[in-house]
Amino acid sequence: MSCLHLHEAGWLTPYALHACYAGLAESLSEDDTPWLISARADRGHIALGASQYADAELNLAYCRMRRIPIVQRPLGGGTVWVDRRQLCLFFIFPRTSAPASHAALFDLCLGLLKDAYARIGVEVERVGGQDLWHAGRKLLGSGAATIGRSMVFGASILERFDAASFAACVDCPSRGFERWLGDCLSESVTDLEAAGMLPYEGAFEEALRAVCGSRWAVTTQRPEAHRLAAMSAAELALREPLEMGGRRLVRGGIKIKRGTYLLEDTTGPWLRLLWRDGRLVRAASGDKDFDAVLQACLACPLDDGIIYEQGRLHGLSLESARTLAQRVEALCAGLEPQECASRTA
Structure with missing residues (x-):
């Protein structure tokens, strides 16, 4: 041995x-x-x-x-x-x-x-x-x-x-x-x-x-x-000085655990998203119309343009709906989709 x-x-x-x-x-x-x-x-x-x-x-x-x-x-x-x-x-x-x-x-x-x-x-x-x-x-x-x-x-x-x-x-x-x-x-x-x-x-x-x-x-x-x-x-x-000047490991937020990320975009009316396995499980915005759209998208897969489509259904202009969809997609880009589906015993 x-x-x-x-x-x-x-x-x-x-x-x-x-x-x-x-x-x-x-x-x-x-x-x-x-x-x-x-x-x-x-x-x-x-x-x-x-x-x-x-x-x-x-x-x-x-x-x-x-x-x-x-x-x-x-x-x-x-x-x-x-x-x-x-x-x-x-x-x-x-x-x-x-x-x-x-x-x-x-x-x-x-x-x-x-x-x-x-x-x-x-x-x-x-x-x-x-x-x-x-x-x-x-x-x-x-x-x-x-x-x-x-x-x-x-x-x-x-x-x-x-x-x-x-x-x-x-x-x-x-x-x-x-x-x-x-x-x-x-x-x-x-x-x-x-x-x-x-x-x-x-x-x-x-x-x-x-x-x-x-x-x-x-x-x-x-x-x-x-x-x-x-x-x-x-x-x-x-103990040497820490290296500074880079970007966050997770753009716009932090990884909570496998498949779960908390994200925020403050470049316009603020957006805050809790993303889990390809879906929004909690969301909010400083814009009441954006917020209503995000609430309608909770628990739905973020694919097939759902943010854009819900924006149009909630009366957003074409430009506003596209802007919201692009901001959400940019925040969630590169996150690991459906990772908790692959569990090993």
């Missing part, structure tokens, strides 16, 4: 948390043993995805005022809130032992986490490529990257998700958008406490170790001196 080294890193500062897996991955040769790191952040912070820009995604003035650290993590995906009530887990596979692709990496690691949840009595289902849901709400999201000669998978076990702190850090174009964001997070994301299944301290770690033990010989190990040095170097790099 092959080996898996387990590093229980304990409580770490936000920068040290993300440097821990990044530095360890950089230090590994392609023939080294895989690692699993477990750690907790000693304070709440924002972790930006690798391709995001802080000034496009966040309310920087608020973050500075509250002294909330912002870390540009090496892993992909969107903005996440990380704090003391989350157990952070990172699998690191050097090239020789790594799965054949990032898709295979997600298959392996999410399968292990799903089995660990089952051991503590929590039923989850995999939705899309990177999420685990419980009772129709997102319980876990994950990200991955190739760092050095290793593939890295990361996820957080949400014991309690502080939706309010996260929402306050997001760059919201309006107070209405911020209110809707809070509503969306409450409806779409859950945690072990909300599910009434918060286990005793260390229970998930025990469950995951048992699951991993059926596949590898798991040995607890502290990284050697040169690997600790690589972590320190990675932390220095993460």
Whole structure:
């Protein structure tokens, strides 16, 4: 049986948390043993995805005022809130032992986490490529990257998700958008406490170790001196000034969970849309006529020119109906349609 080294890193500062897996991955040769790191952040912070820009995604003035650290993590995906009530887990596979692709990496690691949840009595289902849901709400999201000669998978076990702190850090174009964001997070994301299944301290770690033990010989190990040095170097790099000046990862809004986006356009009479799997499930506008059209389109597939047609039926001029349709289509362009139809057990 092959080996898996387990590093229980304990409580770490936000920068040290993300440097821990990044530095360890950089230090590994392609023939080294895989690692699993477990750690907790000693304070709440924002972790930006690798391709995001802080000034496009966040309310920087608020973050500075509250002294909330912002870390540009090496892993992909969107903005996440990380704090003391989350157990952070990172699998690191050097090239020789790594799965054949990032898709295979997600298959392996999410399968292990799903089995660990089952051991503590929590039923989850995999939705899309990177999420685990419980009772129709997102319980876990994950990200991955190739760092050095290793593939890295990361996820957080949400014991309690502080939706309010996260929402306050997001760059919201309006107070209405911020209110809707809070509503969306409450409806779409859950945690072990909300599910009434918060286990005793260390229970998930025990469950995951048992699951991993059926596949590898798991040995607890502290990284050697040169690997600790690589972590320190990675932390220095993460503390460099954040790159600014780009655009949002999601044009006009934010991804709430797989298949669900909150969007707003303020270039004319404001439009605010909650988009789920190719349909509007909530919508509003500062223009009462536009608003009436949007209400008529709720729960209908956004195809075949429905916005334009409803605009004409509600008495909008040809130009106004076309303008509304174009603005909605521009906001929703590029979103992933019907993604929740492809669930894997």
